[in-house]
Amino acid sequence: MTERLLDGITVVDLSTFVTGGFCSLMLANQGAEVIKVERPGVGDDIRHSGPPFLDGESPYFWTVNYDKRSVEIDLKSDAGLAALYDLVEAADVFVQNFRPGTAERLGVGYDDLCERNDDIVYCDISAFGATGPWSERPGYDLLVQGMSGVMSVTGEEGGDPVKVGLPLTDLITAMWAAFGVTGALYRRALTGDGEYVELGMLEATLPWLTKQAGKVFAGEDPSRMGTKDPVLAPYQTFETADGHLNVACLNSRLWTTFCDAIDRPDLLADDRFETNADRVEHLEALEAEIEGALAERTTDEWMEIFVEAGVPAGPVQDVDSALYNEQTEARGTMGTVAEGDREVPVIEHPLNFAGLESGFESPPPRLGEDTLDVFRELGYSEAELSELREAGAFGE
Numbered sequence: 001m002t003e004r005l006l007d008g009i010t011v012v013d014l015s016t017f018v019t020g021g022f023c024s025l026m027l028a029n030q031g032a033e034v035i036k037v038e039r040p041g042v043g044d045d046i047r048h049s050g051p052p053f054l055d056g057e058s059p060y061f062w063t064v065n066y067d068k069r070s071v072e073i074d075l076k077s078d079a080g081l082a083a084l085y086d087l088v089e090a091a092d093v094f095v096q097n098f099r100p101g102t103a104e105r106l107g108v109g110y111d112d113l114c115e116r117n118d119d120i121v122y123c124d125i126s127a128f129g130a131t132g133p134w135s136e137r138p139g140y141d142l143l144v145q146g147m148s149g150v151m152s153v154t155g156e157e158g159g160d161p162v163k164v165g166l167p168l169t170d171l172i173t174a175m176w177a178a179f180g181v182t183g184a185l186y187r188r189a190l191t192g193d194g195e196y197v198e199l200g201m202l203e204a205t206l207p208w209l210t211k212q213a214g215k216v217f218a219g220e221d222p223s224r225m226g227t228k229d230p231v232l233a234p235y236q237t238f239e240t241a242d243g244h245l246n247v248a249c250l251n252s253r254l255w256t257t258f259c260d261a262i263d264r265p266d267l268l269a270d271d272r273f274e275t276n277a278d279r280v281e282h283l284e285a286l287e288a289e290i291e292g293a294l295a296e297r298t299t300d301e302w303m304e305i306f307v308e309a310g311v312p313a314g315p316v317q318d319v320d321s322a323l324y325n326e327q328t329e330a331r332g333t334m335g336t337v338a339e340g341d342r343e344v345p346v347i348e349h350p351l352n353f354a355g356l357e358s359g360f361e362s363p364p365p366r367l368g369e370d371t372l373d374v375f376r377e378l379g380y381s382e383a384e385l386s387e388l389r390e391a392g393a394f395g396e
Contacts (some may be wrong), residue, residue, distance in 0.1 A: 009185065011093040012037060012084075013068070014108065016044045018141075018167050019125045019201065020097040021064040022174035027093070027181065029349045030065035030358050035087060035374055037364065038063065040072040040395020043367040056181075058320045059252040062344050066337060070365035071374050072394050075106050079391030084108065085116050086378055093181055097125040100135050101238045110279025112374055119194040123177050123185040129200030140200060144169040148205040153212050155224045173204040233279035234258070237316060243299040244316040247290070251277070252313060261309040262293045325349070339365050367395070 009032040013024040021044070027189055028034045038044055044065075050058045071087075074080040088094060094113055096103050103109045103124070110122045124130060127139020136353050145151050145163050155162030175198055184195035204214075214223040215230060222230065227237035227246070234255075235248050249255045252275070259267045267273055267289060272282040277332040278288050294302060301313045317325075337346050337360050344363045351358055373384060380388070387393060 001353075004357050005353070006030040006032040006182075006185075009033070009093065010091045011035065011095060012087050012091045013095045015095050015125065017046050017097075018064055018170035018175065019173045020123075021046065022171055023123065023125070023177035023181065024350060025066065025069065026062055026174070026178040026349065029360060030351070032077050032093070034068040035091075035370075036068045036070045037073050037075075037084065037087070039069055040074050040368070043070070043072075047367065055346075058310070058363075059344075064345055065202045065364035066360040067362050068076055068365055069370035070368055071371040073371075074395050075108065077392040079388055079393035081107050083375065083388055083393045085113075086372070088113050088120065089116050090378060091120065091123060092185065093121045093123065093152055095123045095125070095177070095181075098140060100130045105185075114194070119188060119192060121188060121194055122196050123181050124196065125177055125201075126199075126200040127171060127201050129199050129203060134202075134309035135200075141167040141201075142348040143172045143247040144201045144205060149201055149209055149212065149222075150205065153222050153224055156226045157224055169205045170203050172203045172208055173199065175244065176204045221376065228283065231280065231287060232276060233283050234290055236287075238287075238294045239301045240294050240302055241297055244249060245294065245299050245302055246314050246316060247350075250312070257309055258311050261305055262290070263295055264289065265359055302313050324356070337361060339363050 006027055009027070011024050011027055011032050011034045013020060013034055014037045015021055024034045024036070026030075036044070045060070046064060047058055047061045049060050052059065064313060069118060073084055075084060078137050081210060091289075094108075096108065098106075100311045104112070110124065113120055113122060127144065128134040128136070128137055142163060146161070146170060150160035150168065151163055154164055177197070180197040180199065184197055186195060229235040232248075232250060235244050235250070237244050239245075239376070247258065249258050253274075255276075256268060259265055271278070273279045273286055297305075303313065303315060304312075320329075323334055333348050333350075337342050338364055342363055346360050348359055375388070376383060
């Protein structure tokens, strides 16, 4: 049986919504066993995010929770907290995204868990980090998109700031968290030492500003440019006869190829467009010339021409077309995972290894469906499980 990267790693995940959930999802995709600890009778709030709902389930919840096991534990009961400690003793990783101070009040802070498992890799995710004047503020993707500068450079020139149409800063933070956890696990394999990994959504997002940060470092003020690029041209969206098309000409060779493909060799002789810097400086005039040419054909017609010519271009697809097309089919990106008569669609993660397996195998868990099995595997007897139930460890 082919090995998976994180075979043998157990993750206890107390997080809700996306920042912790997508982090542990990435770990599950690589073979880690993820035990999702949820509030009895309620569960993770993302279970209820919607509409739409399918058979009472949130498809949004699916996308963040494949291959996990769900246990219900009431952390406000002594029996529930003791049960969690037993889970932690057998775990390798612990993930939470409480506001700073909450984990300590609940008895699940880093020091609390180190007493039970001193080589635990503990991942602490929050909006603004564990320190600093903003540390205790609540924070969500929308707020962080605004405070990180992302919205200030997103949207049409002269228009209002625009939120990126997906939970960008949640996902960025989740990916940093998964990177930190796997790095800490590697170090633990070398040294035997656990680790405390701490990060905030705001600081997780700032390194992604790259090009815009570079302009600030040079004393310039980045601004909204729609789909245009501050340092490359043409590198933007253009309207065709029936839709929209992105064109990305990053050098002189591609600019020449593009002009030939749209049958506008005259643009190559225009001093305003001779170099990339010239094209950026005269972008408005360049846009007018290109838009006039591209409006003469449909997106599909242009794509046939551009693919043959070697021009970097691509259609602006809706989400359904992005998920289901000949490329994703060829790569096995879209699939389904099933258990019994339950089958749900899945978007596979992109890491492919020559000598390792990866990928999702089971649907997202129903609330609490693994509670008893998980504790049986820890060695609990049926009598002990009954005692836990009666003591309120699993809720009402």
